[in-house]
Amino acid sequence: MKPIGLGLILAVLLGVSAYAQERGPVTNLPVPRFVSMKASEGNVRRGPSLTHRIDWVFKRRDMPLEITAEYGHWRRVRDRDGAGGWVHYSLLSGVRTVLVEREMLDLHVRPDDDAQVSARLEMGVIARLNECTLKWCQLSAGGYKGWAHKADLWGVKPDELRD
Structure with missing residues (x-):
């Protein structure tokens, strides 16, 4: 019988899914996770490159966003209303808001x-x-x-x- 780790026991007892949480392929950080807008303005694109169309522009510095995917230097994010798309990682901050x-x-x-x-x-x-x-x-x-x-x-x- 294989021993059960303390992390798994705690996750089960607390009902927390963090033990089996998915990790981003680029950063190895948890996905989804919350970040904030570092810039006062940031283009939100349909896909993860400069060749993809800009669907809209986030215009609120420090706005909390949820990262839902990673691809190279790009992060797929969504805001409180579920609106989102791909933004360059340089526009985001790990500072939590x-x-x-x-x-x-x-x-x-x-x-x-x-x-x-x-x-x-x-x-x-x-x-x-x-x-x-x-x-x-x-x-x-x-x-x-x-x-x-x-x-x-x-x-x-x-x-x-x-x-």
Whole structure:
């Protein structure tokens, strides 16, 4: 009988699929994964080369995007609405951001609904992603920092933990 590794046991117990997560053929990083727009403008192409047609242009620096595929220097990405295509890797950053999906999202001083509210963020605000627990993420935006419910954010996986 073959021994079972600790990683597999933890993945099964936590219901996490990270153990068997697919890896990108170019970077060997997990796919899908979240990144952000490094540039303030980036062409989104129909395929992974400069010869492919530009379908549209992303025009929001720091916007969170999900990488769904890799090919050479190109990454297939999608935004919160599912719109996407291929962008050159030089337009992307590993800095993690999230998009606020709730109107007037409370940022708490601690990950607790009863904790003091330090700020409120409007729907559509892009915030820097810091720590995450199972249900909460610490964000910073506009000089404010606090904890928000993970379910009210796009750009972080529901089971993702960050230190």
